[in-house]
Amino acid sequence: MNEASVQHLKPLSACVPDLKNRARKRIPGFAFDYVEGGCNHEAALHRNRQALDAVQLRADYLAPYSPPDLSTTLFGQDYAAPFGIAPLGLTGIVWPNASLMHARAAKKANIPYVLSTLSTSSIEDAAACAEDNFWFQLYPPSDLAIRADLIKRAADTGCKNLIVTIDVAAAGHRPKDIKNGLAIPPKITPRSVFQSALRPQWSIATLKAGLPQFASILPYMKDLSNIQDVANYVRNTLKDVVDEPMLRTIRDSWQGNLIVKGINHADDALRAVAAGADGLIVSNHGGRQLDAAEASINTIESIKAAVPEHIVVMADSGVESGVDIARFLAQGASTVFSGRAFLYGVAAHGEAGAEHTIDILRDELQQVMSQLHCTDTSQIQRHKLNRNTE
Template sequence: MDADLKYPAISDLRARARRRIPGFAFEYLDSATGTEAGMARNRAALDAVGFMPEILRGKITADISCTFMGQAFPLPLGIAPVGMAGTIWPGAERLLAQAARRIGIPCGLSTVAAATPEEIGPHAGDMGWFQLYTPADREICRDMLRRARAAGYKKLIVTVDVPGESRRERQRRAHLSMPPKLTPRMVAAMATHPRWSLAMAREGAPRMKFAESYVPKTVKGARAFAHAGKIIRGYPDWDYIAFIRQVWKGDLLIKGVQNPADATRLRDMGADAIWVSNHSGRQFEGGPAAITALPAIRSALGPDTPLIFDSGIAGGLDIMRAIALGADFVMSGRAFHYALAAMGPPGVDHLIHMLTDDMQSNMAQIGAKSLADLPERLLPQSL
């Protein structure tokens, strides 16, 4: 059956992913923290952003391509880094990097991926962005950045909105721990999802390979995983950002910004792009919706600083909303992992087709021929 009929929306890919992977893996991907009010607030705030339809404009085939930070892309969308993505689908980091390079969109690799930059960099090519969780030891940080650069990564994402662990209660109810511990409940879930389990047997159990490469060789098993977690827990401050700016010679993107004053300070410290995000509600449920922070940050930065948005993207219309409110580019983590878990690598191509079609359809409804037309089509209450 045509994928457009079977999976016409991201919600359909999500539902298929839920059936296709074990419950603990789905909960890791899908959950937020607390009562998930933060995730719900993201959705409600995005839904509140509207556009004025425009009639009698003739046939419109909108151009949704863009150039961002010197690179041309077919649409203003990339794959956000997701830690331990190999838990969601075996080999996810490699498969997503390969798809991103084929399609021509950026793909983020997390410090806590189940694969190293050396393994994934050649697959990502020029589309690879490396995401850093700052180690407490700055010499380890320096070496991590050296390795990422040597693996071909020219853009560095520093995530600053994870000052500590979040509880993510849904994950706890699913009995998911890091590293995953085999329990009778998990074994039963794996047995009822043989495709996932066979793929995992081929790939091997997911681990934080990059961080674990800095753990002493005498530390083994679960202790090595725990030790690796401590290594990357660096509690960064402003001085640490200045250190990274000094060491890293490529583009520096700061992810997790919601305050305009922080955005301008980071720009003045040498950040090449600001990334507005609330971690999709996975860290803190009591803050603002990320989309509500976007216009004020754009206003504070002015028109020239590259601005990225993520948090809650559920369709092409959401990408349009973010662009209209000041973003130059949009990233999504969950959607791409739903697609991969639902359909395997072809799911990524289907997702891009779906979002491209959705954006062009909606832009025709409002008479927008390009992304630059979107801000003037916003309803006044959306500004």
């Protein structure tokens, strides 16, 4: 991507809310609702925002100043910034090849990129774009042969970091998606046709690319004859409930770093560590699974305190700015992942939007660190303002 083509986006989209507003105007309503929405009454979604806003940081303006260094080391690999692109499912309904756009942007910026099992790009294609920045997120199939093959395919690409998501014991109840017919199988309704017709750029791009499919699991669906068979397969075979015994089984079959995503309290963190996890992602799935879940920003400190020091504790859920990244770092996260922001980016500006989203988050984080007089990201914790102090 030409640098000039990204730089000209700054006046158009100066922050993630700008990307969101532009995305709303460029993609159909059902696709936007899928990205923006949470489960049930969206209480957890709003709780994430409120809890992040409550974290305040104290600047030490007269302390010695040096320009901030955002670089970090994670599982022995050096990255340019302490944030990455979270695993995102069904990316193709937001914009064709969105996952590959994200993967290329992550490699160029040298940040982690995580591919979801339910992405519309394959393990092999995404890994070829992200190269050594490629991580894979596994929804373990109940079919053991398919599970083993997915893990093998990730390993064959050179992937060193496998993320197992544990907080999807049941499908999230998302009323917006239900009303929009965005289910398995998807329903084409007069409403969705009308919404698509109102977004000609999206419609033309989607027609050229073809309807999105679950690319990584497509090889296992060769004998399925119709969309209902595919729906039954996804419901009954694709995702199994992850508990500690299953996590131990996956640990035995994976030689790289095992990371458990969906941790939201210390007890589960300790179970994950006992099962052999090398890292944790503190997360409530962005408010998309359990509407009564506590905000991740409120649980990370107790989780980090409970696990051994060598366990890498990361976080996601609700990240909409570099300020939010700083807030998570202040609570003890070593790396912070964002999802929705990156989908808004490609929806708003295509491939250039993937790079521009990284630029926005990096520039905002750098500005916060400069204000705080932080030389590196490890120092941000010192600037957290305790609620009991002024």
